[in-house]
Amino acid sequence: MAPQCYTGEVCEPVDYDYVIVGAGPAGLQMAYFLQKAGRQYVVYESQDKAAKFFEQHPRGRKLISLNKKNNLFKEETFNMRHDWNSLLSDDKEMKFTKYSDELYPDASDLHQYLNDYAHRFQLNVKYNTKVKKISKPDSTFTVCIEEADGETTSCRATCVLMATGAMSENLPEDIEGIELTDTYSQHDMDKDLYKDKMILIIGGGNSAFETANHFAGSAGIVHVSLGKKMQFAWDTHYVGDLRAVNNNIIDMYHLKSMHATLGSKVEKITKNENGKFVVKFKDLNTQWKVPGWLFFDIEYDHVISCMGWRYVNTQLFDEETINVELVKNNRYPKLSNCWETDTKNLFYIGTAMAAIDRKSASGFIHGFRYNIRTLFNLLEQRLFKQSLPHITLPTKDLDTVSKKIIERCTISDSLYQMNGFMCDVMVFDEKTGVTKYYTDLPFRHVMEKPEFKDAKHVFTIHLTYGRDKFGTSTKSVDNVHAPDFTTNRCASFMHPYIEYYSHGEYVDQTELQESLIVRYDNWSSDKFPQWSSSANENYIKYYVNDKLNWTDEKFNLVPLPEEMIKKNFVPLTKEEMSRLPHLWENAECTQSQELLPKNPEPIRERKLRPTMKEIMDSAQRKELTYHMLTQLQV
Numbered sequence: 001m002a003p004q005c006y007t008g009e010v011c012e013p014v015d016y017d018y019v020i021v022g023a024g025p026a027g028l029q030m031a032y033f034l035q036k037a038g039r040q041y042v043v044y045e046s047q048d049k050a051a052k053f054f055e056q057h058p059r060g061r062k063l064i065s066l067n068k069k070n071n072l073f074k075e076e077t078f079n080m081r082h083d084w085n086s087l088l089s090d091d092k093e094m095k096f097t098k099y100s101d102e103l104y105p106d107a108s109d110l111h112q113y114l115n116d117y118a119h120r121f122q123l124n125v126k127y128n129t130k131v132k133k134i135s136k137p138d139s140t141f142t143v144c145i146e147e148a149d150g151e152t153t154s155c156r157a158t159c160v161l162m163a164t165g166a167m168s169e170n171l172p173e174d175i176e177g178i179e180l181t182d183t184y185s186q187h188d189m190d191k192d193l194y195k196d197k198m199i200l201i202i203g204g205g206n207s208a209f210e211t212a213n214h215f216a217g218s219a220g221i222v223h224v225s226l227g228k229k230m231q232f233a234w235d236t237h238y239v240g241d242l243r244a245v246n247n248n249i250i251d252m253y254h255l256k257s258m259h260a261t262l263g264s265k266v267e268k269i270t271k272n273e274n275g276k277f278v279v280k281f282k283d284l285n286t287q288w289k290v291p292g293w294l295f296f297d298i299e300y301d302h303v304i305s306c307m308g309w310r311y312v313n314t315q316l317f318d319e320e321t322i323n324v325e326l327v328k329n330n331r332y333p334k335l336s337n338c339w340e341t342d343t344k345n346l347f348y349i350g351t352a353m354a355a356i357d358r359k360s361a362s363g364f365i366h367g368f369r370y371n372i373r374t375l376f377n378l379l380e381q382r383l384f385k386q387s388l389p390h391i392t393l394p395t396k397d398l399d400t401v402s403k404k405i406i407e408r409c410t411i412s413d414s415l416y417q418m419n420g421f422m423c424d425v426m427v428f429d430e431k432t433g434v435t436k437y438y439t440d441l442p443f444r445h446v447m448e449k450p451e452f453k454d455a456k457h458v459f460t461i462h463l464t465y466g467r468d469k470f471g472t473s474t475k476s477v478d479n480v481h482a483p484d485f486t487t488n489r490c491a492s493f494m495h496p497y498i499e500y501y502s503h504g505e506y507v508d509q510t511e512l513q514e515s516l517i518v519r520y521d522n523w524s525s526d527k528f529p530q531w532s533s534s535a536n537e538n539y540i541k542y543y544v545n546d547k548l549n550w551t552d553e554k555f556n557l558v559p560l561p562e563e564m565i566k567k568n569f570v571p572l573t574k575e576e577m578s579r580l581p582h583l584w585e586n587a588e589c590t591q592s593q594e595l596l597p598k599n600p601e602p603i604r605e606r607k608l609r610p611t612m613k614e615i616m617d618s619a620q621r622k623e624l625t626y627h628m629l630t631q632l633q634v
Contacts, residue, residue, distance in 0.1 A: 026350025135318035177269030471587030
């Protein structure tokens with residue numbers, strides 16, 4: 001069946017329904033779904049193997065993607081929550097967990113796994129084939145390629161999927177002399193070359209700190225120039241921010257071991273007559289009595305730029321027929337909410353999907369594997385008139401609705417990994433009485449689709465963190481106590497949100513309580529002191545019924561039975577209440593706090609010497625007083 005154009009007419013004749021550029025994990029994942037569906041596709045890969053990137057990167061060879069194999073539970077999707085390296089397939093044996101027992105595995109194992117994946121499913125990958133130019137002279141694309149023997153040919157395709165991954169290193173144009181530095185990909189890893197040397201690492205992400213850690217034991221001094229405030233993954237919940245596995249340099253800095261992190265921004269890099277690097281810094285100092293900018297120079301033996309990647313090579317596109325705008329300092333392509341560029345049917349998949357998602361895991365395998373499955377389904381609907389995956393629930397059956405939502409929030413891997421970005425959608429049609437439940441759609445794309453935007457009753461279900469309700473002063477690592485189980489509004493950890501829309505307009509929402517392991521079945525409520533699964537189901541039933549009026553039944557919304565409260569909970573005494581710290585920030589929810597000590601150690605009075613300015617001021621006052629007294633005597 002030939003794909004249909006937007007107008008419903010048959011498109012121009014093509015060689016392929018899809019051309020995928022790049023055989024990294026994203027290209028292989030999309031190829032799997034296309035092959036399973038029987039679509040005509042080809043993957044063009046310039047290298048002789050799949051996922052060649054992982055032969056060299058990361059330079060330290062340790063991945064920061066988890067490989068947690070033992071998780072108590074047997075559900076495959078639940079365990080995929082903690083397997084960050086496997087691609088999706090129906091073959092239970094084709095899992096990365098069979099390649100390594102390490103929590104943070106070696107990149108070589110991932111490289112082997114991805115090549116085995118391509119071979120296992122006999123994916124249509126053309127190796128040693130470079131894409132030279134992509135154009136769109138009409139409704140279809142022309143892709144010009146150069147094969148290993150140098151022969152140049154072309155093909156036509158309805159849709160092009162760019163799975164090119166990291167195209168080049170990001171070298172900031174605002175740093176004069178940045179071209180003089182070594183880079184993350186090219187710097188020499190021999191530790192002996194850096195013995196007792198001063199090294200500057202430019203960058204504040206994982207590649208910068210991975211590099212700094214590598215030389216921490218051999219270099220004399222390592223400085224990491226951040227240029228901005230550090231973003232910790234445990235704080236932001238974004239896996240691309242600095243991970244604990246890479247932050248040894250921060251430990252060494254605060255434990256007085258020579259190395260340091262600098263908030264200063266690098267302005268200029270030059271080389272002196274001794275071959276040393278002279279780096280000019282610009283430092284924002286708002287803590288001074290007179291806030292301002294401080295400029296200073298430091299001399300280094302080595303400077304290494306670790307500023308991330310650029311994910312677009314615009315030279316691949318015919319500028320007259322294809323428009324791909326760049327965003328985020330020209331590092332990412334501008335993408336729609338379904339990962340499409342401004343050129344119809346030209347999409348980016350893989351790490352570039354992070355262009356529209358800095359909440360969850362779109363830039364990593366454990367995130368974009370779900371994005372790609374969703375995009376495949378959206379394209380099946382667009383080009384082949386297939387229905388989006390869904391199930392039809394029994395008519396006006398609140399029990400089934402609540403159990404389905406509980407099941408998805410308990411074992412779904414996609415909602416878990418793509419928290420705050422991907423959602424399920426439930427639609428009730430009053431005319432037919434039919435309730436349809438759709439899975440795994442981009443949250444911001446849902447109300448762009450007519451079948452949801454035009455519906456009277458739409459519910460979205462997603463997992464999201466609730467930290468924003470606790471104010472800006474609280475940190476994620478401070479939330480180490482049980483949430484308030486008497487309410488469903490003040491959970492900080494990831495938990496289910498259910499939102500209601502009517503004719504495309506947001507109406508309101510409800511939430512379920514948080515769970516320490518993000519499960520909402522009976523096992524969770526039996527093991528941990530929190531809401532029972534029946535209480536969660538009742539809350540879902542009440543909320544859905546409040547919108548749809550399916551029944552007159554009353555639902556028990558008391559989260560904790562009175563006997564459980566008496567047994568497990570003791571209110572603070574008046575004396576303990578007096579030792580609660582004062583909260584300066586008026587937030588919707590109260591953050592957890594530790595009680596102040598009963599008998600705090602007295603604070604020693606600080607006796608400070610006068611500053612030079614105070615001494616001078618005092619001397620001037622004395623001289624003025626003497627002068628005034630002398631005049632009075634006269």
